Amino acid sequence: MSALAAVAPRESAGRICPADYRYPPSVFDRTPELAAEVLYVVGGLYGNLEALKKVEWLACRERTPVTIVFNGDFHWFDAEPDWFAAIEKGAAHHHAIRGNVETEIARADDIGAGCGCAYPADVDDGIVMRSNEMLRDLRSVAHSREALAALPMHLVARVSDLRIGIVHGDAASLAGWRFAHDALDGANNARWLNEVRRASSIDLFASTHTCLAALRDFALPDGRLTVINNGAAGVANFCHSHAGLITRIATTPSPHPPLYGMGRDGVFVDALPLDFDLGAFMKRFLARWPEGSAAHASYFRRITSGPDHSLARAFR
Numbered sequence: 001m002s003a004l005a006a007v008a009p010r011e012s013a014g015r016i017c018p019a020d021y022r023y024p025p026s027v028f029d030r031t032p033e034l035a036a037e038v039l040y041v042v043g044g045l046y047g048n049l050e051a052l053k054k055v056e057w058l059a060c061r062e063r064t065p066v067t068i069v070f071n072g073d074f075h076w077f078d079a080e081p082d083w084f085a086a087i088e089k090g091a092a093h094h095h096a097i098r099g100n101v102e103t104e105i106a107r108a109d110d111i112g113a114g115c116g117c118a119y120p121a122d123v124d125d126g127i128v129m130r131s132n133e134m135l136r137d138l139r140s141v142a143h144s145r146e147a148l149a150a151l152p153m154h155l156v157a158r159v160s161d162l163r164i165g166i167v168h169g170d171a172a173s174l175a176g177w178r179f180a181h182d183a184l185d186g187a188n189n190a191r192w193l194n195e196v197r198r199a200s201s202i203d204l205f206a207s208t209h210t211c212l213a214a215l216r217d218f219a220l221p222d223g224r225l226t227v228i229n230n231g232a233a234g235v236a237n238f239c240h241s242h243a244g245l246i247t248r249i250a251t252t253p254s255p256h257p258p259l260y261g262m263g264r265d266g267v268f269v270d271a272l273p274l275d276f277d278l279g280a281f282m283k284r285f286l287a288r289w290p291e292g293s294a295a296h297a298s299y300f301r302r303i304t305s306g307p308d309h310s311l312a313r314a315f316r
Helices: 050-058 081-092 100-106 126-139 145-149 187-200 280-288 294-305
Strands: 038-042 067-070 094-099 154-159 162-167 204-207 216-219 225-231 245-249 260-264 267-274
Touching: 038 050, 050 067, 050 081, 050 245, 067 154, 067 162, 081 126, 094 154, 100 126, 100 294, 126 294, 145 260, 187 216, 187 225, 204 216, 204 245, 216 260, 245 280, 267 294, 280 294
Parallel strands: 038 067, 067 094, 162 204, 204 225
Antiparallel strands: 038 245, 154 162, 216 225, 245 267, 260 267
């Protein structure tokens, strides 16, 4: 247990970043664990079984076998034993890393990190409180803590000649926010991104955590660096939309129309929409999270109407 976590006050739960979430960017300078021609990175599934079905439907219609990686928070709304088990079974067929949700579910002891989201100061206290409540509900139904604890915090993949860092948060923390769309655009982030590029030898990072989509490409002193954040696979990503979003990185064009994307070094980097069965998902969601519940208060509007986020802010 980290010293930080051991003394974390209750009011910081959900806002602190536990010390064991952190890693240096140099950890990515290693031999890739995965090689793929078509790679799907699925972040923030949030327990949405309908979105999982849609991911596998898209994969089955590719011309080349697809490697699917869940990059954290595949659990979230599924705080019911059978629902949780179904998500575990679905994720077990593919590669996965743990997000803050899986990490905090798996802990043997409550260290005061709450949901582990490490929410920044501009996030409303009510959202933080409700996320901590949802995490407690998930812990009460989890039956696979050892398996979740054994998942890695990051992976390195190769598609053609591109080295890809698959993370939940950013290049230095499982719950880092420096791959958020607004952080990526910040002038003060450029030096850090260059340090990351130099230390990691990564060409492209695929992340999720911040829940708002982004795709940026940087020409840095120590090389080119691309960052794609899929927002969330299991909930809406843009205003007046209900579609989830995943990242596709491949040597061939997508047979499914992307919302946006780019090419680099002969590789296609795309954001694919997940038009899952919203009615089926809402039936399950409302049965577990009726009006007045924590998840309903935090997510119902986003699920049905989308967040205040646009394609123009996601991809420039």
